[in-house]
Amino acid sequence: MDRTDPSRFPTWHTKSRCLRKAVSFKLTITEDPKVVPVLTLPEDMGEYLWDTMLDRVFIIGANLEKQLCDLEYQQDPFVVRISSGWSECVGIHGFEVGDRLLFSMRNIYDCHLIWVTKLD
Numbered sequence: 833m834d835r836t837d838p839s840r841f842p843t844w845h846t847k848s849r850c851l852r853k854a855v856s857f858k859l860t861i862t863e864d865p866k867v868v869p870v871l872t873l874p875e876d877m878g879e880y881l882w883d884t885m886l887d888r889v890f891i892i893g894a895n896l897e898k899q900l901c902d903l904e905y906q907q908d909p910f911v912v913r914i915s916s917g918w919s920e921c922v923g924i925h926g927f928e929v930g931d932r933l934l935f936s937m938r939n940i941y942d943c944h945l946i947w948v949t950k951l952d
Contacts, residue, residue, distance in 0.1 A: 854938040855880060858951065861931045865922040870904070871914040877935065878905075878912030889944050891917070893925035898945075921948070 857877040865871070873881070881889075881903055890898045891914070901917030914921075925948065927933065932951040940946065 854936070856934055856936040858932060858934055861927055861929050861933065864929050865919060865927060869915075869919040871918050873912045873914065875910065878910065880937075881912055881940075884941055886940070886944060889914075889940070889946050891921050891946050891948055893921070893948050894950070895925065897924050899924060925950075 857874060857880075859874050859877070861871070863872075882905060886903060888900055888902055891901050892898050899917050899921045901921065902915045904911075904913040904915045906912070921927065927950070934949050934951050936947040936949070937945070
C-alpha cells in the first residue's frame with residue numbers, strides 16, 4: 833500500500849495535485865490596455881503561474897473566443913505579466929480601465945486555459 837501523500841510532492845512532480853485544483857484571482861485593470869499592452873498580475877496569481885513554469889496560456893472570455901498569450905516572469909523584483917496576446921484579448925473581450933476581472937483556472941497544468949470574466 834502506497835502511503836505517499838501527493839499534496840507533499842513538489843509542483844513539477846507528475847503526482848502533484850496542487851496545480852490541478854480550481855483557483856481564481858480577481859484584479860482591476862488600472863492601466864489603459866490600449867497604451868500599456870501588458871497586464872501585470874497580482875503577486876498571488878503571479879506566484880501560482882510561476883509554479884506552473886508555463887510560457888504561454890490560452891485566455892477565454894465570455895464570448896468563448898480563445899487567445900494565446902505569453903507569460904513574462906521577472907525574479908527581482910518579482911513580477912509576472914501577461915504580455916504578447918493581451919492587447920488582442922482586450923480587443924476581443926472589450927476590457928477597459930476600471931474593469932474588475934475574475935481569472936479562473938482549473939487544471940491549468942494540463943490544459944493551459946484561463947477563463948476571464950468581468951465582474952459587476
